[in-house]
Amino acid sequence: MKIFPFLVVLLTGGLLIYGTGEMPKWxxxxxxxxxxxxPRYIERTVEETATPxxxxxxxxxxxxxxxxxxxTVIFTAGLSCLxxxxxxxx
Amino acid sequence: xxxxxxxxxxxxxxxxxxxxLQIYAIYVLMHGxxxxxxxxxxxxxxxxxxxxxxxxxxxxDAQRRISVKALTIYACLGLFIYSGIGxxxxxxxxxxxxxxxxxxxxxxxxxxxxxxxxxxxIGVFLGVMAIMIFIFLAIASYETGGKDD
Numbered sequence: 486m487k488i489f490p491f492l493v494v495l496l497t498g499g500l501l502i503y504g505t506g507e508m509p510k511w512x513x514x515x516x517x518x519x520x521x522x523x524p525r526y527i528e529r530t531v532e533e534t535a536t537p538x539x540x541x542x543x544x545x546x547x548x549x550x551x552x553x554x555x556x557t558v559i560f561t562a563g564l565s566c567l568x569x570x571x572x573x574x575x
Numbered sequence: 576x577x578x579x580x581x582x583x584x585x586x587x588x589x590x591x592x593x594x595x596l597q598i599y600a601i602y603v604l605m606h607g608x609x610x611x612x613x614x615x616x617x618x619x620x621x622x623x624x625x626x627x628x629x630x631x632x633x634x635x636d637a638q639r640r641i642s643v644k645a646l647t648i649y650a651c652l653g654l655f656i657y658s659g660i661g662x663x664x665x666x667x668x669x670x671x672x673x674x675x676x677x678x679x680x681x682x683x684x685x686x687x688x689x690x691x692x693x694x695x696x697i698g699v700f701l702g703v704m705a706i707m708i709f710i711f712l713a714i715a716s717y718e719t720g721g722k723d724d
Binding site for chain 1 (some may be wrong): 579608610611613614615632636644647650651653657658661672674679683685686687688691692695696698699702703705706709710712713714716
């Protein structure tokens with residue numbers, strides 16, 4: 486019966502590899518992501534956020550929701566570690 | 576159980592290194608606007624400095640200096656600062672996490688946005704620092720709990 490999961494994995498992997506053929510080339514200047522979002526960040530980061538480091542302004546300002554989610558993930562990981570592993574000391 | 580390393584070289588180097596590590600962590604946090612760095616990186620460095628303390632001085636000695644209750648407060652405070660700045664922007668009439676509307680006495684909106692970024696980075700810093708020490712202490716003290724039973 487092990488042959489069926491193997492076939493499913495093979496099929497899914499094959500489909501994924503087939504799908505990557507349609508993706509834009511790595512660093513292609515004409516891909517959709519490079520045409521709209523990136524130029525806006527590169528050109529207007531300093532005048533909109535007064536932050537010379539583009540990475541910081543994208544991480545904390547333009548993509549603030551993402552970073553809030555990341556912080557929540559770390560917070561949840563710490564809380565579950567505390568709940569599962571820690572024993573109260575007598 | 577992590578016992579103290581009975582070696583004067585390791586203890587002295589650790590004691591000399593700690594303040595510089597922590598100042599560098601705060602520098603990485605505060606300089607995130609101008610160079611690589613920010614809340615996550617600075618917080619991990621700050622957490623690593625306390626983990627170094629635990630490794631060099633042993634778990635018992637370090638747990639007298641680091642209280643888990645304070646760490647819990649720091650972790651919650653970090654997330655609270657982050658979401659609180661977002662909610663404050665909402666209260667002042669902007670979108671959630673839209674720092675431009677924060678009530679700060681600065682001359683222009685971009686400068687207010689930069690301060691908003693710094694505020695949430697401080698929140699991330701506190702949260703990441705507390706959680707790093709948290710996870711390390713939880714895993715390190717779990718072993719002793721099992722041995723005592």
